[in-house]
Amino acid sequence: MSKTLGVIGAGHLGQQLAHFALTDHHYSNVVFFDDFCKEPNVFDCKILGGTDAIEKAYLEKEFDELLVGIGYKHLSVRKQFFENFKGKIPFGKIIHSSCQIDITAEIREGVVLYPNTTIDQRTIIDCNTIVNLDCTISHDSYIGSHCFLSPRVAIAGFVKIEEQSVLGINSTIIDNLTICKKTQVGAGAVVIKKIEKSGLYVGNPAKFIR
Numbered sequence: 001m002s003k004t005l006g007v008i009g010a011g012h013l014g015q016q017l018a019h020f021a022l023t024d025h026h027y028s029n030v031v032f033f034d035d036f037c038k039e040p041n042v043f044d045c046k047i048l049g050g051t052d053a054i055e056k057a058y059l060e061k062e063f064d065e066l067l068v069g070i071g072y073k074h075l076s077v078r079k080q081f082f083e084n085f086k087g088k089i090p091f092g093k094i095i096h097s098s099c100q101i102d103i104t105a106e107i108r109e110g111v112v113l114y115p116n117t118t119i120d121q122r123t124i125i126d127c128n129t130i131v132n133l134d135c136t137i138s139h140d141s142y143i144g145s146h147c148f149l150s151p152r153v154a155i156a157g158f159v160k161i162e163e164q165s166v167l168g169i170n171s172t173i174i175d176n177l178t179i180c181k182k183t184q185v186g187a188g189a190v191v192i193k194k195i196e197k198s199g200l201y202v203g204n205p206a207k208f209i210r
């Protein structure tokens with residue numbers, strides 16, 4: 001295996017992706033693209049330039065696959081970068097070796113699964129979504145594109161989470177619910193009813209606050 005990963009964004013999230021890429025042996029090398037950081041290196045990896053340098057660097061074989069290292073505060077930017085490069089540059093995928101992924105689950109391009117996550121039968125994790133440490137996503141659920149699941153999110157069966165949603169640490173979603181796009185769920189919230197209006201929901205049971 002001798003593949004180089006390109007990461008958009010050299011901040012904390014990008015560095016975490018680089019860490020898993022290298023230490024869990026998915027890639028042999030990582031390079032960054034960042035529009036703000038002017039350092040030549042971060043995390044012992046080269047910054048090849050801003051995001052306007054990505055296409056040329058790919059054509060010059062400076063990297064093989066791309067991931068977006070932009071986190072939950074900027075999911076619309078995360079989506080925009082994914083859509084800009086989709087079909088032009090192959091996206092990578094990191095499924096940490098400690099994860100338990102059922103053979104019938106589908107993990108799509110651009111997804112990163114942090115250590116110890118469990119994905120059960122027939123569940124789909126759609127493109128460019130980040131699933132942080134120790135999450136449990138039960139059978140027949142669907143997690144949309146460009147979402148961010150914080151550590152220890154627990155999702156029961158037949159749940160649908162639509163795109164660009166953020167689930168806070170230790171939040172719980174009971175079975176058979178749909179959560180509409182651009183929903184944010186606070187830390188420790190327990191969602192017991194479908195969510196049809198985008199916004200921020202907190203508490204047990206989770207309630208809309210703004």
Ligand SMILES: CC(=O)SCCNC(=O)CCNC(=O)[C@H](O)C(C)(C)COP(=O)(O)OP(=O)(O)OC[C@H]1O[C@@H](n2cnc3c(N)ncnc32)[C@H](O)[C@@H]1OP(=O)(O)O
Pocket residue numbers: 132150151167168169185186187188189200202203209
């Ligand atoms: C690896 C990683 O670190 S990944 C990131 C993990 N981080 C998280 O999961 C953090 C999730 N964030 C939260 O839970 C935040 O508290 C948020 C986003 C829900 C709200 O943050 P803010 O916008 O700063 O809101 P603020 O702190 O002003 O709270 C607004 C109200 O909601 C309440 N509230 C905030 N968070 C919660 C919560 N998790 N559960 C219950 N109530 C809450 C506050 O008490 C406050 O109530 P009040 O108006 O009656 O006083």
